[in-house]
Amino acid sequence: MTKTILRALAGETLPTPPIWMMRQAGRYLPEYKATRAEAGDFLSLCYNPELATEVTLQPIRRYGFDAAILFADILLVPQALGADLWFVTGEGPRLSTITTQADFDKLKPLADIHETLNPVYETVRILSRELPSETTLIGFAGAPWTVATYMIAGRGTPDQGPAHALREESNALFEALLDRITEATIDYLLMQIEAGAEVVKIFDSWAGSLKGDDFRKYALEPARKITAALKAKHPSIPVIGFPREAGDGYIGFAKATGVDCVALDNSVSPEWAAANVQVDGCVQGNLASRHMVTGGQELVDETRAIVKAFSNGPHIFNLGHGITPDADPENVQLMIDTVRNG
Ligand code: CP3
DSSP, X not given: OOOHHHXXXXXXXXXXXXXXXXXXXXXXSHHHHHHHHHHSXXXXXXXXXXXXXXXXXXXXXXXXXXXXXXXXXXXXXXXXXXXXXXXXXXXXXXXXXXXXXXXXXXXXXXGGHHHHHHXXXXXXXXXXHHSOTTOEEEEEEEOHHHHHHHHHHSBOOSSOHHHHHHHHHSHHHHXXXXXXXXXXXXXXXXXXXXXXXXXXXXXXXXXXXXXXXXXXXXXXXXXXXXXXXXXXXXXXXXXXXXXXXXXXXXXXXXXXXXOSEEEOOTTSXXXXXXHHXXXXXXXXXXXXXXXXXXXXXXXXXXXXXXXXXXXTSOEEEEESSOOOTTOOHHHHHHXXXXXXXX
16 A cells, blocks of 8 residues: 555545644654753754654654654755854754855865765664654755755844845855755755655745745756756655745746645645646645644634645645644644544
8 A cells, every 4th residue: 555645746636635744843742852852952863863763753653644754954964064053042043154255165075965964864764664654754855045045144034135145246156055055955865765765855945035037046946956866866756845935936836846746835825726736736735833832623624624625636734834832732633633534
C-alpha cells in the first residue's frame, strides 16, 4: 500500500486528506521542551542525530500524523557555508552578515558544506529505519531568497529591507549569493534524499515580498532550478513548494517550477485556491495557526470548510504556517479528529 501522502502527491483525490503540521515538533509540546533541555540548546538539538530523531518522532507517537518532517532548520545551510549562527532566546536567529564582496568571498566552497551537515543526514537515516511503515519522511531546505534574507540582514526582518537593498544596489553580488545558496541547497537536498527522505519541501517564507519580475527571477527560477536538479537524479521524489504569501503568485507556480505540490498560507481562501491552484495538482494547507491556540467550534468549522473546499482534488491538510509555542496540544487533536472523522 502506497503511503497516503505519496498518493496525494501523485495526484490522487483521497476520501480523507492525509495530514501533518508545520513545526509539529516544537515548543507547544512538553516532551519537545524536555528533549531540547537535554540537548542544551536548539542548534545542539539539530546536530544531535539521536535527539533530533526523538523530537521528530514525538508528534508521530502523540498524534499519528501521516508524515514526519526532519527536525533541523533552514539556517543550517548558511552555517554550513561558513556564516556564524546563534539563537537569542525570545528573539530568534542571529547570523554574521553578507553585504560586501569580501564577506561573500569568505564563504566556504560547496564541497565543504557536508562537514557541518553530516549529522542531519544521519538523522534522516535513523528516521527512515524507525518511522512507522505508513508514515512519510519529509526532508526540507529554505528557498534561496528566504535564506538570503537572513544571511544579508543577519536576522529576521519584517520587510526583508536589507535583502531588497542589496538586490537593488549590488545586484551582481546579490545574484551570486542566491546562486551559491541554490547550489548548496541542491547538494543538501540530494544528500537528504539519498539518506532516505521520501519527499522534500522548499520553504520560501518571505516570497511574498518579491513582486512582479523579482518574484519570477528570485522565487520561481531558484525553485525551478532546484526541482529540476533533484528530478534529474531522483525523478520519483515529490517536491513541495511553499512560496508563502505569494497571493496571485500561487497561480501557475507548480507549472512554472515543476513542483508536485503547492503549500498555501492562510491568507488565501480555500475556495479561491481550489479554483486557481489545485486545478494544476496537489495543494497543501491552509488552516490559520491561531486556531491551535483558540480551538473550539471555530476550529472545527474552519477545518471542515477547508477539507470541503479541496475535496475534489489532491490535498494534504496542514496549517498555513508553523504552529506557535502558545498552542494547546488538545486543539491539535481536535483538528486531526475533525479531518479524519468529519
Ligand atoms: O516543521 C518542523 O517541525 C521541522 C523543523 C523546522 C524548524 N524550522 C524547527 C525550528 C523547520 C521546517 C523550520 C523551518 C524554518 N526555520 C523556517 C521556514 C518556515 C517558517 O517558519 O517560515 C524559517 C524562516 C526558519 C528560521 C527560524 N528558525 C526562525 C526565524 C526561528 C525563530 C523563531 C521561532 O519560532 O522561535 C527558528 C527556530 C526554530 N526552528 C524552532 C524550531 C522548533 C524553535 C527553536 C526553539 O526550540 O527554541
